[in-house]
Amino acid sequence: MRPMRGFNRGGGGFGGGFPGLDSMAAKLAVALVAFSALFLATQRGQGVLLLLNPRDVLSLRVWQPFTYAFVATDPLGIVFGGIIIWSIGGFLESTWGSRRLLMASVGITVLAGFITVLLSLVIPMASLYAGGTVMTTVLWVAYGLVIGRGQTNFWGIPLTGNWFAAIGAGFTLLRLLTAPAWQVLAPELISLVLVFAYVRGASPKRLMLQLQHWRLQRQLRDRSKHLRVVDRDRPPDRDQFLN
Structure with missing residues (x-):
């Protein structure tokens, strides 16, 4: 069984503690705070260009799928989002490394x-x-899935990592019940599927390897159709070697 990693445990906070400011998790948290503050300061003007608008992206404002990732629209979301990214992201960074944390988040x-x-x-x-x-949900669920059957705790309540991930997904589903339409939460719902697939190993590299393996197997089967098993007791046909 893995050691307890938790929330509000001996001052550990989210994910069991906070990494240094030079970590990738800290940089992501700072980016969230900075972009969110910029949005709040300019939301009546150009700030909306930081958000994701599908029509704008189709009109070649292709930066929006990147900038929207770092925008929380209210102070509470900024504070808790920064804490979750810094702490949970720090745990994942220590487990995965900076590059994989960046890919996941x-x-x-x-x-x-x-x-x-x-x-x-x-x-x-x-x-x-x-x-x-969306990003905080991704990290929350990823944290739980990485721990799996190991133990963590949620506000002092011990539970497995899988249940912790389910709680994170449950928050999104609860919001879905009160949303006017599922499209309002489309990126979050999509991200739940993607993070589950990613943590379980469905990376682009692995998919490419599986595709190459499938193609190789198919080529071998096609070649085997042209082969013929020769009976060892069959007398040799000498004429087959004549020109």
């Missing part, structure tokens, strides 16, 4: 944004999305 959030844009081509979607909650 920013990569999944950005990919969920692009998928939302593609869905807008066939389904009416909401006009504006802030992705700060």
Whole structure:
């Protein structure tokens, strides 16, 4: 059984503590606070360009799936989002490394944004999305899935990592019940699927390896169709060697 890693445990806080300011997790948290503050200061003007608007992206404002990932639209979301990213992200960084943390947090959030844009081509979607909650949900669920059957705790309540991940997904589902339409939470819902697949090993590299393995197996089967088993008791046909 893995050691307890937890929330509000001996001052450990989210994820069991906070890494240094030079860590990738801290940089992501600072980016969330900075972009969110910029949005709040300019939301009546150009600040909306930081959010994800599927129509804008289709009009070549392609930076929005990246910038929306670091925007929380209210002070409470900024504070708790920064804490979760810094602490839980720090745990994942110590487990995965900086590069994989970046791929999981920013990569999944950005990919969920692009998928939302593609869905807008066939389904009416909401006009504006802030992705700060998407990134925090991704890290929350990833943290729980990484711990798996190991023990953590939620506000002093011991539970397994899988249940911790389920709580994170449950927050999104509860918001879905009160939302006017599921499209309002499209990036978050998409990110839940993506983070589960990512933690379980469905990385692009692995998918490419599986595709190459499938192609090799298919080529071998095609070649085997042209082979013929020769009976060892069959007398040799000498004429087959004559020109």
